[in-house]
Amino acid sequence: MMRYLAILLAGLFVSATSAAAQNGPLRIEITEGVIEPLPYAVPNFVPEGTESTEYAASISRVIAGDLSGTGLFREIPSSAYISGINDFAAPVQYADWKAINAQALVTGAVNVSGNSLVVKFRVYDVFSGAELGNGLQFAGTVEGWRRIAHKVADTVYSRITGEGGYFDSRVVFVSETGPKDERKQRLAIMDYDGANIQFLTGSEAIVLAPRFSPTGDRVLYTSYESGFPRIYLLDVGNVQRRLLEQQDGTMSFAPRFAPDGQTVVYSLTRGGNTDIFTLDVTSGAGVRLTSAPSIETAPSFSPDGTQIVFESDRSGSQQLYVMPAGGGEARRISFGQGRYGTPVWSPRGDLVAFTKQSKGRFHIGVMRLDGSEERLLTASFLDEGPTWAPNGRVLMFTRESQGADGRASLYSVDISGRNLKPIRTPDGASDPSWSPLQK
């Protein structure tokens, strides 16, 4: 059984107190209080050959950025080091790291040869004086150095927390420029941390709400390029797109994939009435799932594909409902004060994230599928549209600032409500969709 350091993320709102300056096995304290981040060190990875020097330093910095960015870890600066790591193969001087209270230590070596890059690394539980897991190596291309760094950080995160990682992932979103009344929108994709932005469409037409396929290779989105909102399917690799659905006199929007990567659930509006339908991306065969005079929209599949959570104003205000994947009787799950929209099922299946409007404020929140344990994680003038990190522990969403100069940007927050922070993007950004972990 894998032994973890001080952080255990079992359960919903769990945090742990790292036991500073403690000898022997670390004590795990599960509380709902403020977490004390776990101190760790990532000395610059050892470059093997002069070509490797720059990459070794950059890779170490990306790993530290990933780990510290979770809010669960605190990096000890290199200025505090007693000894460095100059030889990846040499035994670790635990006493030197213990003395500066580094509970975890990550060492590595980087070898660049032509266009290939190999990173070897090890993780140590300093206070136990033992390696945590075995040494690993990742190989790739020089251009892919950031991905390799994220993979190393995912491994470190997993070994210490017992959770899956989320750093080697991407986010597709709507990049926005211009004032509110003349906004230009285009689809863009980037690494989860805002690096490597690429545009996927031009800005001629309004584009909305891109959503990754379960394998991250395709994106569904809504575009007004025909003059009406319609659903398109875009191949991320070759940036080719095709219209998925077109019926005269209708609008279609809010698409999401089922876990099978083949079925799309979406909203279709005809005669002013909006209902939920599914569509097979290959055959085009469709099924109507709801048939009500109210607004039914924002559908999202459960990870096992058997149920759909959606929003409806059938009760007179926007609320969340769950129905079988083939349609049928829906069960209301939200009952608090205010309006609930944009539900998204957690990849773990345990929670639904949503947008809540109450007393003139917007919140991102989570609740269980029976509506219990509602927890609001954020509050602002306008927070909207959460998307789950691949491990179901972090949400990213859109926050729009108030007034004539209002601008949209992306934020992330833990499901505990901690570690709220902006994702830096060069222009305005909205409608994020988080990819699965890359293969």
Next chain:
Amino acid sequence: MRLMTKAMILTAGLVLAACTNPNSFGRGGGDALNGAGAAGSASDPTSVAYFEQAVGDRVLFAVDQSTIASDYVEVLNGQANWLTTNGDFVAVIEGHADEQGTSEYNLALGARRANAVREYLISRGVAGNRLQVVSYGKERPIEVCSDEACYTKNRRAVTVLSSGLSG
């Protein structure tokens, strides 16, 4: 600077761009005339300018509502009469919402508003195949402040004319 430009356009009221971009939408003065040629003078009752200014091209809605308020019945009766008289024109009715609300819901709400106008015009004798609807949700406000003064103008359905000649 930008606001001033817009204010000037609004004042002038007659500025119309012949525009083929399918994303154009009915802004302050209306700029979505799909290549139909001259908008004409407001003094010409068969002109688009007359429709927009003398008849009135839009209906405003209460928060989260799509019911046509009695204040706008006269505007819509005028629209129906104008469309009946000027049979060469077709219209796209654009529904919009203010920024208070989530994106998907506002798209559906804008569609309800646009459809309410369409249904009314049909009830006044306009052929349904001349009237399309589209919703922009909260994506295209015409007023940018985050107050009711702006929101009230953004919750709108705008009847945007184009020449039916192109089909």
